[in-house]
Amino acid sequence: MEELSLKEFLNLGKKDLKGKVVVFPTDTVYGIGALIDDYEGIKKIFDIKQRPYDRPLANLCFSIDQVKQYVLKIPKSVREILEEDWPGALTVIFLKKPDLELPFNKDTVSFRMPLSIVALKLLRHFGPLATTSINLHGSKELNTLNDIKEVFGSQIDYLITDKEIFSSVPSTVIDVTGETIKVVREGQIKIRA
Numbered sequence: 001m002e003e004l005s006l007k008e009f010l011n012l013g014k015k016d017l018k019g020k021v022v023v024f025p026t027d028t029v030y031g032i033g034a035l036i037d038d039y040e041g042i043k044k045i046f047d048i049k050q051r052p053y054d055r056p057l058a059n060l061c062f063s064i065d066q067v068k069q070y071v072l073k074i075p076k077s078v079r080e081i082l083e084e085d086w087p088g089a090l091t092v093i094f095l096k097k098p099d100l101e102l103p104f105n106k107d108t109v110s111f112r113m114p115l116s117i118v119a120l121k122l123l124r125h126f127g128p129l130a131t132t133s134i135n136l137h138g139s140k141e142l143n144t145l146n147d148i149k150e151v152f153g154s155q156i157d158y159l160i161t162d163k164e165i166f167s168s169v170p171s172t173v174i175d176v177t178g179e180t181i182k183v184v185r186e187g188q189i190k191i192r193a
Contacts, residue, residue, distance in 0.1 A: 001153050006118050006162045010125050017126060020157035021045055023134050023148055024122055025164035026060070027115040028089055028171060028188075029141040030148060032156070033060065033129035036070075039103040042130050046104070048155045051137040057130040058091050058110045058171075062123035067111045070128070072097055078176045081191065086113040087120065089171035089188035103130070112171055118162045143168070 009022070019040035023032050032048065034041025036059050046053055061067050064082055068074065071094035074082070078092065089112070096102065096109040111128070114120065123129060133141040134148055142148045143166055148159065172187040183191055 001149070001156045001159055003159045003161050006121060006160050009158060009160055010121065012158075014126060017041065019044070021048070021155075022122075022129075022158040022160065023152070023156050024118060024160040025116060025162065025166070026119045026131075027087075027164065028167050028169065029143055030134045030166075031060070031119070031131040032134040032152075033131035035126065036128040036130050037102060038130075042103045044155075045130070045132065048152060049132065049135065049137045051132070053104055055137075056105050056108070056110070057132050058112055059128045060119060060123055060131050061111045061113050061128045062120055063113070066123075066128050067094070070097060070100060070102070070109050070111075071095065075176065078181070081174075081181075082113075085189050085191075087115040088113070089115070089167065089169065090191070091171045091173045093173065093175040093177060093184070095177045108177055110173070116164050118160065118164055122160070141168075 017035050021034050021044050032045055091110050091112040093108050093110040135141045170187040172189040173184040175182040175184050
């Protein structure tokens with residue numbers, strides 16, 4: 001495992017991330033991520049967490065424009081929600097473009113834009129990352145560098161050491177794949193569906 005500041009990490013290229021995973025702070029918890037289309041890196045996240053392969057990862061993005069590359073459409077009502085609540089603790093499940101191959105995603109793909117300077121700089125530089133909290137599946141998230149190193153140190157490729165203030169409240173998750181907006185999980189942000 002290589003421990004780097006964000007500034008040092010941003011000196012790497014996308015090729016340095018192929019097949020690798022990075023742990024970094026977001027606005028809610030520490031996340032573990034891989035490039036959005038990197039099968040090997042994403043599989044590594046599932047294996048590290050012992051997460052079932054039928055539970056797709058959420059993706060973090062820097063902008064709505066990044067999302068447009070992957071989703072079938074962003075309805076006007078959803079765009080208004082994104083403009084109000086992004087960046088923030090809101091994850092949105094969209095219909096995926098049918099011709100687009102994304103590891104472990106079938107018909108849908110989800111995105112969140114974190115309210116975190118560290119995460120946003122990372123996403124602006126590398127593009128969207130497939131991410132989830134750093135923990136064993138079904139266990140509590142790890143939110144200190146020492147805990148993360150102790151449990152996962154040998155399995156992580158990169159650890160970004162910059163600090164963030166965590167809300168520790170999970171994101172609200174909405175599904176916009178149907179005719180109406182469906183609240184899947186209510187978290188920090190309240191959505192009237």
